[in-house]
Amino acid sequence: MDTQEHPSAPPAGQQRLGAQERLVRSTQELLWERGYVGTSPKAILERAGVGQGSMYHHFSGKSDLALAAIRRTAEDMKAAAEECLAAPGTAYDRVAAYLLRERRVLRGCPIGRMTQDRDVVRSAELRAPLDEMFGWLQERIAEVLTEGVRGGELAAGLDPEAVAATVAAVVQGGYVLARAADDTAPFDAAVRGVLALLASQATGSAPGPAPAAPGPAQAPHGR
Amino acid sequence: MDTQEHPSAPPAGQQRLGAQERLVRSTQELLWERGYVGTSPKAILERAGVGQGSMYHHFSGKSDLALAAIRRTAEDMKAAAEECLAAPGTAYDRVAAYLLRERRVLRGCPIGRMTQDRDVVRSAELRAPLDEMFGWLQERIAEVLTEGVRGGELAAGLDPEAVAATVAAVVQGGYVLARAADDTAPFDAAVRGVLALLASQATGSAPGPAPAAPGPAQAPHGR
DNA sequence: GTCTATATGTGGATAGAC
DNA sequence: GTCTATCCACATATAGAC
Numbered sequence: 306m307d308t309q310e311h312p313s314a315p316p317a318g319q320q321r322l323g324a325q326e327r328l329v330r331s332t333q334e335l336l337w338e339r340g341y342v343g344t345s346p347k348a349i350l351e352r353a354g355v356g357q358g359s360m361y362h363h364f365s366g367k368s369d370l371a372l373a374a375i376r377r378t379a380e381d382m383k384a385a386a387e388e389c390l391a392a393p394g395t396a397y398d399r400v401a402a403y404l405l406r407e408r409r410v411l412r413g414c415p416i417g418r419m420t421q422d423r424d425v426v427r428s429a430e431l432r433a434p435l436d437e438m439f440g441w442l443q444e445r446i447a448e449v450l451t452e453g454v455r456g457g458e459l460a461a462g463l464d465p466e467a468v469a470a471t472v473a474a475v476v477q478g479g480y481v482l483a484r485a486a487d488d489t490a491p492f493d494a495a496v497r498g499v500l501a502l503l504a505s506q507a508t509g510s511a512p513g514p515a516p517a518a519p520g521p522a523q524a525p526h527g528r
Numbered sequence: 529m530d531t532q533e534h535p536s537a538p539p540a541g542q543q544r545l546g547a548q549e550r551l552v553r554s555t556q557e558l559l560w561e562r563g564y565v566g567t568s569p570k571a572i573l574e575r576a577g578v579g580q581g582s583m584y585h586h587f588s589g590k591s592d593l594a595l596a597a598i599r600r601t602a603e604d605m606k607a608a609a610e611e612c613l614a615a616p617g618t619a620y621d622r623v624a625a626y627l628l629r630e631r632r633v634l635r636g637c638p639i640g641r642m643t644q645d646r647d648v649v650r651s652a653e654l655r656a657p658l659d660e661m662f663g664w665l666q667e668r669i670a671e672v673l674t675e676g677v678r679g680g681e682l683a684a685g686l687d688p689e690a691v692a693a694t695v696a697a698v699v700q701g702g703y704v705l706a707r708a709a710d711d712t713a714p715f716d717a718a719v720r721g722v723l724a725l726l727a728s729q730a731t732g733s734a735p736g737p738a739p740a741a742p743g744p745a746q747a748p749h750g751r
Numbered sequence: 752g753t754c755t756a757t758a759t760g761t762g763g764a765t766a767g768a769c
Numbered sequence: 770g771t772c773t774a775t776c777c778a779c780a781t782a783t784a785g786a787c
Contacts, residue, residue, distance in 0.1 A: 324771075339646050342566045345762060356772045357764085363770090367763070413644065420707040421636065421644040423562050435708040443705075443714065464724060470714050471721030474701030481700040482666070482693065484643040485658040491666065491693050498694030501687055502725035547753075568780055579754045580782085586752090590781070 319353070325363045327353040332374035337415040341371060341422040341431075368424075372431055378415045379438040390445055396453025397507060400446060400472060404496045410489040413480045443469045460506045468503070475499045542576070548586045550576040555597035560638040564594060564645040564654075591647075595654055601638045602661040613668055619676025620730060623669060623695060627719045633712040636703045666692045683729045691726070698722045 319327045331352035335344040346367055350360060364370040389403040416438055425431045446469035453459035479492035542550045554575040558567040569590055573583060587593040612626040639661055648654045669692035676682035698718050705714035 340563070340565065340644065342563065343646060346764085347762075358767095358771050358773080361764075414704075416708075417701075417704045418644050420704045421563065421641050423566060426707055426710070432708070432710065436710070439705055439708045439714070443717075460728070462724075462728075464721065467717045467721035467724060469721070470702075470705065470717035471698055471719075471725070474699075474705055474714075474718035475694055475697045476701065477704040478640075478697030478699065478701030479693075481637075481640045481643045481704075482662050482697055484649055485640075485655070485662045487649070487655065487659070491662070491697075494666075494690045494693035495697035496694075498687065498690035498692070499722070499725070501685075501690060502694070502722075502729070505683070505685075505728060506725070569782085570780070581753050581755080581785095584782075 324353070324355045324359045327355065328360055328363065328370060329373050329377055332370050333378050333415070336371060336374055336378070337412065337418065340418060341425050344371075346370075368428065368431065371425075372434075375416075375419060375425075375431060375434045379434040382414075382416055383438060383441060386442055387445070390449055395458050396449050396456070397458065397503060399449050400503065401500055403446070404472065404476065404500060408492075410480060410483045410492045411487065413484055414477060417477045417480060439473065443473050445469075446472050457508055459503075460508060463506050472499060472503075547576070547578045547582045550578060551583055551586065551593060552596050552600055555593050556601050556638070559594060559597055559601070560635065560641065563641060564648050567594075569593075591651065591654065594648075595657075598639075598642060598648075598654060598657045602657040605637075605639055606661060606664060609665055609668070613672055618681050619672050619679070620681065620726060622672050623726065624723055626669070627695065627699065627723060631715075633703060633706045633715045634710065636707055637700060640700045640703060662696065666696050668692075669695050680731055682726075683731060686729050695722060695726075 319330060322330070328349060331349050332344070335348055335352065339348075344367075346357070346360060349370070350357060353360075360370065364373070385406070386403060389406050390399050392399055392402055394402070416435055419425045419431075419435055425435070443466070447465040450459065450463065450465035450468055454461060454463055454465065475495050475498075479495040482491035482495065483489050485491075542553060545553070551572060554572050555567070558571055558575065562571075567590075569580070569583060572593070573580060576583075583593065587596070608629070609626060612629050613622050615622055615625055617625070639658055642648045642654075642658055648658075666689070670688040673682065673686065673688035673691055677684060677686055677688065698721075702715035702718040705718065706712050708714075
């Protein structure tokens with residue numbers, strides 16, 4: 306018989322993980338749903354199914370735990386974006402893959418959301434993962450666009466850094482518009498718009514197949 | 529001699545206003561700075577320089593006061609945007625004026641920020657002003673672009689609704705990127721990018737002067 | 752109308768037992 | 770390592786005096 310006598314709350318889907326890992330994952334979820342100020346240690350503990358002592362043993366406090374969660378989320382997002390941007394195809398195709406990838410639009414971006422949280426932005430430590438993630442994203446998109454320009458697929462006058470920032474901004478702003486409307490339509494429209502503008506930068510004399518005008522962008526968005 | 533005997537805290541800049549108006553303005557500021565969850569009645573009262581009784585006399589509670597503040601802010605934003613979009617000039621010029629207008633980028637958008645607040649988005653009443661404001665904005669930009677297409681200034685293939693959503697998203701997303709970086713540069717880059725893409729939609733055979741390639745977008749952004 | 756006093760819950764963390 | 774008990778401050782609202 307085990308000495309462990311407290312399966313108090315089986316945290317639905319994290320049964321076989323250690324307390325530390327459960328704490329990080331629960332925090333990731335709550336930060337996404339409620340933001341930093343809106344997330345209390347109590348809520349984290351309940352979701353993770355552990356007691357307070359457990360949390361303060363592994364982490365120095367709320368901000369320390371949030372730091373671990375934010376870092377984890379940023380890494381996850383980076384990996385998801387890289388999967389689209391590193392795919393085979395033209396530069397347009399790869400940027401389109403990133404823009405059209407399946408997203409639960411109405412939930413918003415777990416990293417972008419942190420940006421609206423005063424306590425996060427004011428802490429150099431908590432802000433660092435956001436800065437690093439978005440910096441990387443813009444550079445990576447710019448790289449793809451630069452390849453497109455060098456390969457003759459995209460117009461030589463295109464400014465890769467500026468358009469990369471535009472692409473990243475459209476996604477983040479699309480979330481904002483969609484949440485205001487409680488409808489994914491504005492997100493889809495914004496993506497469609499920037500893709501149409503980008504498509505018109507295709508030279509048509511590219512090595513690869515020229516991108517067709519983007520369709521209605523019927524990405525399978527969840528709620 | 530006046531019976532009023534409590535100039536307890538002169539609320540810096542709102543001296544001559546009634547308590548109700550001071551409460552609304554203080555709430556507008558605090559919602560912008562800290563969001564809905566991060567704003568306590570106590571903080572509002574302190575900034576407004578009034579007591580609790582005063583607040584609960586004019587408003588039923590925090591959410592009621594927030595509603596008044598959000599409505600006010602949405603109206604203000606609408607007026608500011610209309611000023612740019614209704615200006616004389618080509619469609620490109622008017623959209624550019626909106627995108628390049630002076631903004632305190634690192635503070636973010638007071639309306640867009642509400643979008644990240646769970647309690648706001650989940651309340652139909654609190655979300656309504658956001659929905660209405662962003663809906664109006666996108667329609668208004670689309671109108672301007674439609675005029676540009678009809679007048680032959682912009683390419684006939686341009687989709688005004690989609691590009692309008694893109695423009696609105698670039699602004700909102702630009703705020704997110706800038707706050708993550710604690711630097712206005714990503715905002716400026718995103719705006720520069722979308723303007724360059726839009727400029728390439730100009731036919732060059734327009735009635736008005738064809739827009740020059742957008743410059744470095746040295747808008748006088750404050751911190 | 753506006754103020755102060757009071758009430759109840761929660762936020763975030765510490766102490767110390769097992 | 771993990772739990773429970775305890776602590777103080779604050780969030781939000783009500784009651785009632787002036």
